[in-house]
Amino acid sequence: MTVDFPPRIGRDAPAGNVDRRTLLRLSALATLSPALLSCSGSAEPDPDPLLELAETARADAELARATAESHPEIAGSARVIADAREEHAGKLRREIDRLAGGESTRTSTAPSERQGNAAGAEQAAERLRTALQEAQRQAARTVPELSGYRAGLAGCVSAGCAGLREVVA
């Protein structure tokens, strides 16, 4: 939109200037407002980025528990992983709920499809390593989207998964 101004006439120039500035300001607002309106119109809250981290943590804990039961040779390590990933899921869940203001954002997922009884303990350990590596990367990818305590929490989960991998290295 362009606004046409009458040509400036020497005598009332100062007053004319003020009007012009006001007008410009108003027209600037006018062009902005539709954009602002459309922004607030489609206000659909983004899902909390921590949600998928919590779900992965829970799935990993299940996988590790199942591994501990089916493979006694690596049961000790698997339990360390199960406990830590459960702690991750719990802490992430508390933070998600805190931000949601008590509103339950729980989304129940079907039991992990990663389960399934592999033959050897080595294969089972490999599956845990893979799961932890994926979890480490997933949490690391989330960090740049977050700040403050939440960035620290996601980073901590990522680093925790890296450490856990050593347990089944």
Added chain:
Amino acid sequence: MSTTELSESSEQAARKALEAEHAAVWLYGLATAFTEEPKVRSEVDEAAATHREHRDRARRLLRAAGAAPPSAEPAYRPPKAVTDQNSALRALLAAEQDCSVGWLAVLERSESRQLSELALTCLTEAATRATRWRLRLGIEPSAPAFPGRE
């Protein structure tokens, strides 16, 4: 190189993390004198190189932000006397934990992507090596769920 300014709290945190890296570099140097197994020796050497790299990156980042990086102390005191490989590894574990705490604090205060990436890398590596030393020392749990917060 970008000269992004750091907020006061993130600069403070980055300085503390760098101090932890200085201490780690020094303690790793001390530990090499006490390694008995070649495998441990090579792990110690590798970790020492990583800490030197992290120290240098932290230093560069602080300088680029116009902040004076703290310099290393002439010597550091390990929590307990180092007399053999085991006590050396315990000192290294303490150094890794200090680094984890330091870098997590940076991560929580960082506003720049560059600093946040460095903090996550350093936190991750410190957590990984701390677990390695715990496993070697038989300390449980070997891998705390939340490194830097334990």
